[in-house]
Amino acid sequence: MARYQVILAYDGTDFHGSQRQNGLRTVQGVVEKALRQLGWSNSSVLMAGRTDAGVHATGQVVAFDLVWNHTCEDLQHALNASLPRDVAVRQVDRTSEDFHPRFDAQSRTYQYRIICDPVRDPLKERYAWRVWPPLDLERLIEASQILQGTHDFASFGRAPKKGGTTIRSVSRVIWWQDEACSSFEIVANAYLYHMVRRLVNIQVEIGQGKRDVKEMETYLKKPGNRMPQGLAPPQGLVLSAISYPPNTAQLRNF
Amino acid sequence: MARYQVILAYDGTDFHGSQRQNGLRTVQGVVEKALRQLGWSNSSVLMAGRTDAGVHATGQVVAFDLVWNHTCEDLQHALNASLPRDVAVRQVDRTSEDFHPRFDAQSRTYQYRIICDPVRDPLKERYAWRVWPPLDLERLIEASQILQGTHDFASFGRAPKKGGTTIRSVSRVIWWQDEACSSFEIVANAYLYHMVRRLVNIQVEIGQGKRDVKEMETYLKKPGNRMPQGLAPPQGLVLSAISYPPNTAQLRNF
Numbered sequence: 384m385a386r387y388q389v390i391l392a393y394d395g396t397d398f399h400g401s402q403r404q405n406g407l408r409t410v411q412g413v414v415e416k417a418l419r420q421l422g423w424s425n426s427s428v429l430m431a432g433r434t435d436a437g438v439h440a441t442g443q444v445v446a447f448d449l450v451w452n453h454t455c456e457d458l459q460h461a462l463n464a465s466l467p468r469d470v471a472v473r474q475v476d477r478t479s480e481d482f483h484p485r486f487d488a489q490s491r492t493y494q495y496r497i498i499c500d501p502v503r504d505p506l507k508e509r510y511a512w513r514v515w516p517p518l519d520l521e522r523l524i525e526a527s528q529i530l531q532g533t534h535d536f537a538s539f540g541r542a543p544k545k546g547g548t549t550i551r552s553v554s555r556v557i558w559w560q561d562e563a564c565s566s567f568e569i570v571a572n573a574y575l576y577h578m579v580r581r582l583v584n585i586q587v588e589i590g591q592g593k594r595d596v597k598e599m600e601t602y603l604k605k606p607g608n609r610m611p612q613g614l615a616p617p618q619g620l621v622l623s624a625i626s627y628p629p630n631t632a633q634l635r636n637f
Numbered sequence: 638m639a640r641y642q643v644i645l646a647y648d649g650t651d652f653h654g655s656q657r658q659n660g661l662r663t664v665q666g667v668v669e670k671a672l673r674q675l676g677w678s679n680s681s682v683l684m685a686g687r688t689d690a691g692v693h694a695t696g697q698v699v700a701f702d703l704v705w706n707h708t709c710e711d712l713q714h715a716l717n718a719s720l721p722r723d724v725a726v727r728q729v730d731r732t733s734e735d736f737h738p739r740f741d742a743q744s745r746t747y748q749y750r751i752i753c754d755p756v757r758d759p760l761k762e763r764y765a766w767r768v769w770p771p772l773d774l775e776r777l778i779e780a781s782q783i784l785q786g787t788h789d790f791a792s793f794g795r796a797p798k799k800g801g802t803t804i805r806s807v808s809r810v811i812w813w814q815d816e817a818c819s820s821f822e823i824v825a826n827a828y829l830y831h832m833v834r835r836l837v838n839i840q841v842e843i844g845q846g847k848r849d850v851k852e853m854e855t856y857l858k859k860p861g862n863r864m865p866q867g868l869a870p871p872q873g874l875v876l877s878a879i880s881y882p883p884n885t886a887q888l889r890n891f
Contacts, residue, residue: 394759439760463757471757503717503725505648506693506764506875621760 384450386482387458389414390474391443395617396509397469401434401443403427410434410470414445417465421458423449431484431625432491433543435577437617439510441473442492442624444484484625490554491574492624495567495583495615511564512583512619518590520560526589527556527567529599530582537607539582540575549575549606558586565590568623583615638704640736641712644728645697649871650763651723655688655697657681664688664724668699671719675712677703685738685879686745687797689831691871693764695727696746696878698738738879744808745828746878749821749837749869765818766837766873772844774814780843781810781821783853784836791861793836794829803829803860812840819844822877837869 391414399407403415415428431444451458455475462472498507499517507513530553537549555570567583585602588594602611645668653661657669669682685698705712709729716726752761753771761767784807791803809824821837839856842848856865 392759394763441760459756468757468762469759471759473756473758502713502727503722504727505646505723505725506695508722509648509763510760 384448386446386448386478386480387451387455388444388446388476388478388482388484389459389462389472391445392441392471392473393439393443394469394509395434395437395439398436400436400438401430401432401440410440410443411445413467413470414462417462418447418449420465421449421451421461423447429484431488432622434620434622435580435617438620438622439618440622443622444488444625446478446482446484448480487627488573488625489628490570490572490626491622492568492570492626493574493579494621494623495569495579495619496621497565497567497583497587497619498563499565507563509618510621512587512616514587514591516591518560518565518587519592520558520565520590522592522596523558523565523567523586523590526586526596526599527558529596529603530556530569534603535606536575536578536603538602538605538610539585540578540610542575551575551578577614579620580615580617581611581613583619584613585611587615588613638702640700640702640732640734641705641709642698642700642730642732642736642738643713643716643726645699646695646725646727647693647697648723648763649688649691649693652690654690654692655684655686655694664694664697667721667724668716671716672701672703674719675703675705675715677701683738685742686876688874688876689834689871692874692876693872694876697876698742698879700732700736700738702734741881742827742879743882744824744826744880745876746822746824746880747828747833748875748877749833749873750875751819751821751837751841751873752817753819761817763872764875766841766870768841768845770845772814772819772841773846774812774819774844776846776850777812777819777821777840777844779850780840780853781812783850783857784810784823788857789860790829790832790857792856792859792864793839794832794864796829805829805832831868833874834869834871835865835867837873838867839865841869842867 393410399409401410403409403411428445428447459472459475496511498511498513500513501515533552535550542549551571553571557568647664653663655664657663657665682699682701713726713729750765752765752767754767755769787806789804796803805825807825811822
């Protein structure tokens with residue numbers, strides 16, 4: 384018996400989110416089903432982050448204990464052979480027996496993709512939010528800079544646990560544009576419920592000139608008075624990476 | 638009554654191809670259904686190109702006759718309101734009453750996207766073909782250059798009509814790579830059945846070093862002796878543009 388950590392990618396469109404829910408198709412549900420085919424019989428895998436229905440991932444981290452007498456690559460192949468098309472194990476490593484993907488995580492990276500187009504675009508809207516009018520990149524960057532650092536984000540979401548702290552530390556925010564889309568990336572130690580989608584929504588309103596950049600500051604300085612309306616839709620969001628301290632054992636083919 | 642031409646984009650994943658087939662979900666079927674809601678009652682729209690099941694489009698062209706007393710933009714909005722999520726009208730123009738999107742087309746552009754990855758990648762494989770080992774760009778370019786010009790492509794597909802010519806003129810081929818994928822673009826006056834997917838498949842084999850570039854030349858010089866095995870899968874292919882002579886009337890808000 385050893386503990387393994389797995390990097391998971393999934394297209395969230397056809398999942399009711401990441402966490403197991405009875406009777407619904409969830410990422411945790413299909414991963415546990417694939418593991419059971421390899422003789423795994425514990426009650427539950429450990430997942431680093433919760434993603435909402437429709438949110439995608441390229442860097443979700445899952446850990447579990449398993450008796451496995453072959454290599455990590457073999458385990459990856461075996462899991463991918465039984466996982467459905469919209470989920471894949473991108474990497475497998477053996478890890479320390481007390482590793483916990485959620486509690487040990489130092490930061491989580493999310494990316495959000497936006498296309499600016501007045502007309503529906505079926506080949507892009509599965510993985511992006513379509514908005515119109517277009518976004519002013521300078522205003523987006525100005526708004527995002529305000530988010531840097533440690534703030535009380537109570538205006539942008541509820542704590543996962545009732546009465547829990549709403550203070551979070553954002554270590555990095557970037558907006559960039561190419562021909563096809565505008566993209567936002569945020570790295571923080573942790574997030575409130577719906578926080579990234581609320582932050583994207585208010586920045587889009589700022590980028591479209593519907594709100595003043597100063598409003599972002601007001602929400603951070605006077606947390607919790609009221610929440611700005613609106614939530615960016617899930618299909619633009621991707622949980623792209625979770626980082627761990629360097630001493631977290633990641634010994635490939637241990 | 639006037640003739641309209643429409644540029645159509647669709648995600649081909651959930652369609653049994655572009656052409657109407659009784660009892661199956663096709664692009665033509667959903668477009669005709671949307672038109673009927675606007676009072677259209679002809680038997681059939683005219684489509685520029687046939688796309689196989691699973692092949693996508695950003696530049697399919699469709700024409701139809703309709704009594705419509707509002708602007709082309711209004712017609713676009715009305716159609717998009719009743720079309721399903723995986724099809725959209727990207728542009729509407731009024732055109733001449735004898736315009737035929739297939740017979741009047743001068744050239745068709747297809748793009749094919751490939752990702753090189755040994756592991757499944759759920760967020761990319763809806764719109765790309767995943768291959769491994771990776772592709773050598775110089776070999777791809779060398780192989781594609783051979784395709785330029787007018788050749789008998791009988792080794793790469795059947796003519797749409799039995800006994801029809803298998804000679805086609807390729808005016809442009811390019812391969813390019815970025816971080817995420819390798820892309821192929823081809824412009825020709827017309828294509829044989831499955832021709833683009835066969836050409837992509839043999840070039841991938843050349844790019845992976847499994848075949849010699851010279852084989853491409855042999856197939857073009859000795860057409861029809863035998864066809865190379867293998868067809869690139871449909872999900873990497875996009876019908877991206879169809880071009881018409883400059884005198885084809887495209888009078889927006891005629």
